[in-house]
Amino acid sequence: MRSETLIWAVVAAIFAFLFIPILVIVLYAFSAAPIPAWPIAGFALHWFADTWADQAVRQALVLSLKVAAVATIAAMILGTLASMAVARMQSAAKEVVSFIAVLPIALPGILTGMALAAYFAFWGINLSYWTIVAGHATFCVVIVYNNVVARLRRMPRSLTEASADLGADAFRTFRLIQLPMMASAIGAGALLAFALSFDEVIVTTFTAGAQNTLPLWIFGAIRLGQQLPEVNVVVFAIILFTAIPVLLAQKLIGESGKVAR
């Protein structure tokens, strides 16, 4: 019994470690001071209005939303197709394909970023909106793939066989049987992919050229030590904004609560 109490005390401390920084972000967003310092001397709301009025922040926000939307749609299509193919494969081929498929998230981000930069330089492709989208889609596909593949593993094959026995062709089986059963996994994967794209900075730096996504704007502002009150507000808004899709995705995946990254 005593050792159990000890374990819970340690666990409580670890959860405090996980959440204190997030709490700090929330508090600083309402700080009145132009330069962040602890303890927070006074609270104000006007930084929210100032941030919202900042054209640079708005442009970055719009670009981030556009990138995340298109990268997520691409990921939904490609990730679902790949996971359906892998689910049908025999063990040897399956192992190879599923190993290669997770490389974009298993290999270091600097590698993906640098590889894409070298690739675009190799072909003389100018960095643009589409190079950002292409970079994000590489890892977004994996997120959707992981979630759908986990769902298909639990889905009995007998259902599609029964559908075929009853005379439905492959497309009809897909529409009436497979898609409805995969839908929540695809949705969860899409939400997580969106959240990841919206926040990505390591790869984006190498594929963005002169444009700023929201994370690039934040990164630049922190490095230069400029507009820190606005950074506080934006960062708080992002925490709030990304928590929603994540919690939603968890609901969609169900009680097992395992989200594959």
Next chain:
Amino acid sequence: MSLSKSLSRFGWRRPGAASVALLGLPMVWFAALYLAAIGALLITSFWTVDDLSGDLIPGFSLTNFQQLFSVPVYTHIALRTIGIAAAVTITDIILAWPVAYAMIRLAGPRLRAAMMAAVMVPLWSSYLARVYAWRLILSHDGLLNWTLMEIGLPRLHIGYSNWAMWIVFSYLWLPFMILPVAASVERIPPSLLEASADLGERGFATFRRVVLPMALPGMVAGAIFTFSLTLGDYVTPMLVGGRGSDFIGNVVYSNVGVTNNIPFAAAYAVLPLGVMAVFLLIARRLGAFDAL
């Protein structure tokens, strides 16, 4: 017969063809973008740059790699990066165990779900926001030093140092370790633990000889993320590391952004690729891919 009918008949008779049809689009995309990009990285790492014009000179030259291995700074930076990635991985394994164990073995179903959500939220919430939070906490007049002063201890100067990077990376990637470790603890049948107890093993011996080996794939799966994510970062070193805290990623970043020497940057980026290739091969041996 309709087209969709004949197509699906063909697919039913030849399951291989159906798999290829499904995989076609993702495979072309993946090969044309990701794999080709890695290929371009390897090829350009042998190129050079014209000193005067700054133009890329295609060809096969080992200059970049010679420079990497002969200039002590670059070796030093590589060792720092790999060393901190290893330290972060070990730290996260140690921190993940109590959480995973309490979540799976001690908590009831409702508390377990709540704990799971509490691990998921930081995992997915903004990376930049969390690094920035630590920059605020560890800075000279931040929360940490204020707390130390309040309880009568001297200020610490760990902001902008390797210590800061170690803390922040361990913090950032901890959820990536907790989840696979918890999943592998969940898969251990309770009967094994009872058998161990029946055979006279005490609590810790059971942990060391039954639980730990069986959870090894989960730990290695988590380590793939903690190690790889640390290895490939340059933002955290820039924001919380000090002047002498460059990572491999920082050298790559400045060679692309500042000096525009893409071949040299590519050559240096091959290093984490090699390190991860070795790591992934070992991980596969240890069964980590079944635990992902």
